[in-house]
Amino acid sequence: MILPEPPLSCKVYTPKPLAVAMINVIARRERQRWLEPSCGSGAFIEALHDQGISPRDIVGVDLDKNLATADSLGQVSRGCDFLDWSKTRGGRFDCVVGNPPFVAINQLPTLLRQTASAVADLDGMPIGERSNTWYPFMVRAIKLLRSGGSMAFVLPAACEYADYAAVGRSRLTSYFERVDVIRSRRPLFDGVAEGVVVLIAQGKGGTGKHYRRHEVDDLSAVIGRLQSLSNFNARSCPAQRGGSQLEARIRLGDVIDIRIGGVTGDSNYFVLSESERHAQRLPQSAFVPVLSRSKHAFNSDISMTTWESLRAADERVWLFRPEDRHLNQVAVGHYLALCKSEGGCDRSRYKIRLRNPWHRTPLPDQPDLFLTGMSGAGLWMCINEFSSLNATNTLYVGKFKEPQLRREKYAWALGLLTSRVQKQVLRSRRVYADGLSKLEPSQIADLEVPVPPLIRDAISKYRRVVAMFLDSKQSQAMAEADAVFQRRS
Ligand SMILES: C[S@@+](CC[C@H](N)C(=O)[O-])C[C@H]1O[C@@H](n2cnc3c(N)ncnc32)[C@H](O)[C@@H]1O
Known part of the structure; x- marks a missing residue:
């Protein structure tokens, strides 16, 4: 032009x-x-x-x-x-x-x-x-x-x-x-x-x-x-x-890049629990800590300690993703060489065939937050407080397009819980025959959210509001989020 x-x-x-x-x-x-x-x-x-x-x-x-x-x-x-x-x-x-x-x-x-x-x-x-x-x-x-x-x-x-x-x-x-x-x-x-x-x-x-x-x-x-x-x-x-x-409003996708988590192609092989990792004698360093189920992100935020408690509960929170330096370790070599019938990777799968090396699942850049597109509870953000944590494709990940202060991230997340945005969420949901409803990343990106004012107590406020939201007190949670934006806009 x-x-x-x-x-x-x-x-x-x-x-x-x-x-x-x-x-x-x-x-x-x-x-x-x-x-x-x-x-x-x-x-x-x-x-x-x-x-x-x-x-x-x-x-x-x-x-x-x-x-x-x-x-x-x-x-x-x-x-x-x-x-x-x-x-x-x-x-x-x-x-x-x-x-x-x-x-x-x-x-x-x-x-x-x-x-x-x-x-x-x-x-x-x-x-x-x-x-x-x-x-x-x-x-x-x-x-x-x-x-x-x-x-x-x-x-x-x-x-x-x-x-x-x-x-x-x-x-x-x-x-x-x-x-x-x-x-x-x-x-x-x-x-x-x-x-x-x-x-x-x-x-x-x-x-x-x-x-x-x-x-x-x-x-x-x-x-x-x-x-x-x-x-x-x-x-x-x-x-x-x-x-x-x-209050100024903006398309969420203009502020946060939202995409699906890493697609392994064979989650049984790549996503392991702590006991499975031990059984194979695989070193921690050949893994990336991940969230692999919606319930792992069922909170306002996730820290290293929360992730460690998921690991202790033997949830599948390790993604096998060896680097070149691991390849000559015996246990890693052995796990890579397993054939399908022994619990090895099904390398004929499309996603796996396409990538080089086949065992390195492409991952999004350090996510700032996790979202679940399919949850009866509604849509909220789980802020990532553990820098090396990532997610598999059961979850969506979000990354702010411009650097934000910690409290600013929570303020944007709070905006998502305002009643005006949650109404849009309800309208855009796709409901499947089995009653499950789902939002695609592009639909989440299209939500119009309020540009947050300065909210000094955004972190504690968000934690409180999400606790209500996930405790089936959605109306109360939205009313609290609305009040924050109304009072300060
Ligand atoms: C008053 S001058 C100021 C220049 C500079 N800001 C300064 O203070 O020295 C206005 C400037 O606006 C630019 N301008 C005019 N319309 C514009 C537009 N739609 N988008 C971006 N720049 C524009 C002009 O090219 C000009 O350089």
Whole structure:
């Protein structure tokens, strides 16, 4: 698809000292992932680089295909419409910074216009053509932030009064711990008469809802105010009405990659219990710890200790998967050479014939969680707390597409237990003649889940809710999960 060049009118580049001051307000000591959604010649990317941020942690996008020298300081995608790019990338960044394009949506070429006008506003309605491009940029930036994340944007002064931004103005504070708007009385950019503000929104999902408007003289005063922002108190906004309806939602498959566990092709041969492993004198190191039955994942999370208790109960939780270094060990060689009638592997099976070497079952990358597609209990996630644990294909495994904090993983899992998502689960289940119902990985990926706010006690909360859920108190569990999302959205 060939995208048009950006209009010249939107190519106004941010002075570096302003970019640095904006970045410094939202930068934290810990590692953060940064996004610049319309990076242009790279004022913000250069400023991030100067602050010592690694190119791995800087993502840039711009419609302009012309390379800039700063592109090598981050991972920059050019010739790319941010509003299209951002559709499937919710909840992935700690910080979004930039100076988004100021162009009326109805002046954009067709393709860009259609994408921009279809972006859902903070009330869920399409933004439409009477808005300006910076507005869907801001709305999408909120969606792209992780809980606790912050954004810093240079915006036109129209953001303070334009009708098309009314929903954003009334709701922005409900998404953040603190929002500051700094207005400069004089223009900030050479050759641009329009007024400009700097918007700083910190701590997505925070409950402070503090707001402060600052009015200063010029560029150097804006920079001075940014440098001393924490010295200025902000007042708390009253709770926004209808807050629970504001929660951002996203397709689960855009956040988590869901697939079936390892297909052995002959589970009787490859999946062993501890006593079976002993009987064959096979070394532990030739095995991978796995979950091989739905009941193994019947909990909110699984740790090494829980897995060891399954092993002690002689459950089949070892997957025979020898490496080259094991092949000359007598017991391993003997087990590999067993013929079918002696309990050896049926190597004629399709999956086994296809792979090389035949005894190395392909496994998904270290899963973050396990799911069971077929369970009368409903759908929940069992978070993996044991890094080398994997699963066979009786279970599904999930891996977050972007790194998440431990508590964030539990927060996403909690979202799956909200009543709105569980209703979708019931609707998408395929019920078989024998009464069993099943969800395929693709159906799970298609579920729309809430983007979690900051839930500090997500781990303990999730454990409690899952305990109820698996104890046939599903309605009570869903009500608890709903309450967490409503209270904090
Ligand atoms: C006001 S300039 C800002 C550039 C840079 N952020 C800065 O502050 O120096 C706006 C930038 O948005 C880019 N742009 C316009 N429409 C875009 C779109 N739909 N997706 C990504 N970038 C876009 C333009 O190419 C231009 O580089």
